[in-house]
Amino acid sequence: MRLPLLLISIVFVLGLVVDLYLYKRLRHARAPRGLCIAHAVVGVVGALLLITLLAMPKRSGSDSQLLVIMWLLYGYFTVYLPKYVMALFCLAQQLLARITRRRMRGVAITGAVVASLLAGGLIWGATVGRNTIDVRYVEVPVRDLPAAFDGFKIVQLSDIHVGSYGGDTTFTSRLVECVNALDPDIICFTGDIVNRHSSELRPFMGSLSGLYAPAGVWSVMGNHDYGDYYNWPSEGAHRADADSLKQMQAAMGWNMLNNSHCLLRRGNDTIVLIGVENIGDAPFPVYGSLGRAYPDIADSAVKVLMTHNPAHWTDSIADNPDANIALTLSGHTHAMQMALGGFSPASMRYRTWGGLYADSLARQLYVNIGTGMVAIPARLGTALPEVTVITLKSVK
Secondary structure, three states, rough: OOOOHHHHHHHHHHHHHHHHHHHHHHHOOOOOOHHHHHHHHHHHHHHHHHHHEEEEEEEOOOOOHHHHHHHHHHHHHHHHHHHHHHHHHHHHHHHHHHOOOOOOOOHHHHHHHHHHHHHHHHHHHHHHHHHOEEEEEEEEEEEEEHHHHHOOOEEOOOOOOOHHHHHOOOHHHHHHHHOOOHOOOOEEEEOOOOOOHHHHHHHHHHHHOOOOOOOOOOOOOOOOHHHHOOOOOOOOHHHHHHHHHHHHHHHOEEEEOOOOOEEEOOOOOEEEEEEOOOOOOOOEEEEOOHHHOOOOOOOOEEEEEOOOOOHHHHHOOOOOOOOOEHHHHOOOOOHHHHEEEOOOOOHHHHOOOEEEEEOOOOEEEOOOOOOOOOOOOEEEEOOEEEEEEEEEEEOO
């Protein structure tokens, strides 16, 4: 049995159980007949929706089909997650009522409030949160930074995932305006510009080509940029699509660092910008090579590394005392598109999931949580679309 079939089957059965239980609770509480009927209708529609989604293609489906699947699933859980919460509070009410021999109405009322807040938060994330750009300012002290680069302003972008917007360029146009207004010295994009294939980028080339910085716009490949999540007719077509994505970024005026590096100059001073192709932990593929990108990472040059997956930093840089890389820029995690009060479920998957980190040798990593969306068309809580302004500061 394929995993999606198993997961959807579990969700289907769980939904039926919760719907039946809540229906019985409504009848027991002598709720209005119209409310009971509405609950039953929603349950039937939800079950039919899951059956329909189960029959729709995932990897081989068109972009529009995948967008429909994404939004329908999100709509389903926007209804059913609050139901699950309400069911748990109702069970707690019944248990406490048996123990205390009191009706404990306050528990059910609390459940209704919590469920309503959850539903409101899910709706907010899909309407407001996903469109609210969060500009974050970070100062990064760099030992022995050349004087001309003191105050050098890097604007980092990551994980735009343009395929999740269909052909609507409204958000990317606002994103470009926001970034250019920050007056960056350089713009660094740390991967995942598309979801499955290069043609998703075509409608957005015009808006994204408007990004400007004196030292250029630089980018690397993320795990989604290789077309690994699409069913290709041949391996040749697969490779050709990744090449097409690189050509499209070049046509946008972006400079790709595919396992290579360049020197950034200001007056007589230089620093090194390194870019590797995707280097990820399992199950994500490894295409990159830091050794090819910059053979002598132990030399004294001040270096900034762009690598999509922050696991590369934790596995190969933070654990390597010879890796003299002052600052690493990564993305990938999205903070799982949900965070609250400094906590994200991404922290259970990644040691470094968002923000600035440093090791014992003062080598630093910044993880940008991205601007786009995958799987769910929402940004929940404080996991808003991120634009990071990183200012380098000289320290001795």
